[in-house]
Amino acid sequence: MSAEPPPVASGGAVPAEQHAGSGPGVTAEEMPPSAPREKITKPLLASEALMEDLAPIRPGQDAAxxxxxxxxxxxLILGGLSIAGLRPxxxxxxxxxxxxxLVALFAALTSVSYRQRAIAMVVLGAIATLLGLRSTGSASDIGWGAARAVAATAxxxxxxxxxxxxxxxGARWLLVAAFLVSLPSFGEAVARLALLDPHLGQxxxxxxxVAVLSSLTGFMGAETTGAGAFLAVTVVLAFTADLIIGGLAQLGHFSARDVASVxxxxxxxxxxxxxxxxxxFQILAWRLAADARRINLHSPPSDKDGPDRRPPSGGEWLT
Structure with a gap:
């Protein structure tokens, strides 16, 4: 007698054992594994992006x-020129x-902290400034040179x-302090314009x-950067141009060596x-970034920025 087929469950459903083994070459062990669950990362909130824009943690790290x-x-190039006798x-x-x-290259190529690199940059700049002032000449020249260096840095x-x-x-108070320490150099430039006869050095x-007065845009509102980065470069270039023009104006004759030295x-x-x-700047950012991030991103706008809520005048009631 032939074997009878297994009974079919009510409703025409086939038993699970028969359904799993009915497919050709497909067994329970060969079922494809379930796909791995994707790791869900926390989305960047708009408030976090705004906070990073208004008060970054370590700005200018790559630029340093x-x-x-x-x-x-x-x-290193200047040192080589000095050894070769090509510098005065x-x-x-x-x-x-x-x-x-070598110290500057060490700070650039090694994995030091943000604060350590910033301190190294300030120390390097201070030492280089002192070495440059030592070869300036008279005490008066050293004093005005130091005032110029302080203004071009602060x-x-x-x-x-x-x-x-x-x-x-607090950023505006720091700008006030920077203007105060820049007053000697700024006053000396104004005095040269007002008291001396017109010449190339003026x-x-x-x-x-012009560069220092343009920096007053830093006292504008919080909705603008005041072109601070652009004006910072402008201030450095202005003091550098003043140094070049003043040095060339003092030359008795324009020899290639003297011009190159200037x-x-x-x-x-x-x-x-x-x-x-x-x-x-990076030392200030390291020290004050946490305090700068204590701002209310959801504060309502001030009355001067909002709509006019004054009651209409008598003439406006008729319109």
Whole structure:
């Protein structure tokens, strides 16, 4: 007798054992595994993105590495020129330049913390400034040179900080302090314009006055950056141009060696001011970023920015 087929359950359903084994070559062991569950990451909230824009944690970290590498290479080149006797300071200026260059490259290429690199940049800039002032000459020249270096460092750092932390009230107080320490250099430039006869050196003084006065845009409202980053570069370039024009105006005759000496000195001043101001900005950011992030992103707009809620006048009732 032939084997009878297994009974079919009511409703025409086939038993699970028969259904699983009925397919050709498909068994329970060969069923495809379930797909792995995707890892769900937390989405970036709009408030978090706005907070990072208004008060970043470590701004300019990559720029600091680039500036350290560039300034380090520049110091090594200056040291080589001094050893070769192509700089007016002679061979004695070579070893300090080599040391500063190696330290700057070390800060650029090693994995140091944000704060440590910022402090190293400020220390490097201060040492380079002192070395440059030592070869200036008279005490009066050293004093005005120091005032120029302080202004070209403090004001750009405050402008960049104001630009990156525009909603932080303390940024404007830092800008006030930067203007105060820049007053000696600014006053000297104004005095050259007002008291001296017109000559080539006054062009640099005019550029300094215009750059410093343009920095007053940093006191605008929190809705704008006040062009802080652009004005910071402008201030450094203005003081550098003043140094170049003043140096060229003092030359009795324009020899290639003297002109090159003026240009190299001005370039070293610009690089030193830039790396020092960037380091000072990062120290301020490291110290004040947590305080700057204590802002209310959901605060209602002020009355001056909102719609006019005054009751209409008598004439407006008729319209």
């Amino acid at each position: 590495r680039i500036w350290c590498a560039a300034v380090g290479a520049g110091f 300071d002679g061979v004695i200026a070579g070893p300090p330049a080599f040391v500063l260059g 004001l750009p750092a405050a402008l960049v900080f104001r630009s990156r932390y525009r909603a932080y009230t 062009l640099g003084a005019l550029m300094v006055v 240009l190299v000195g001005a370039l070293a001043f610009a690089a030193t001011a830039a790396i020092t101001s960037l380091g000072l």
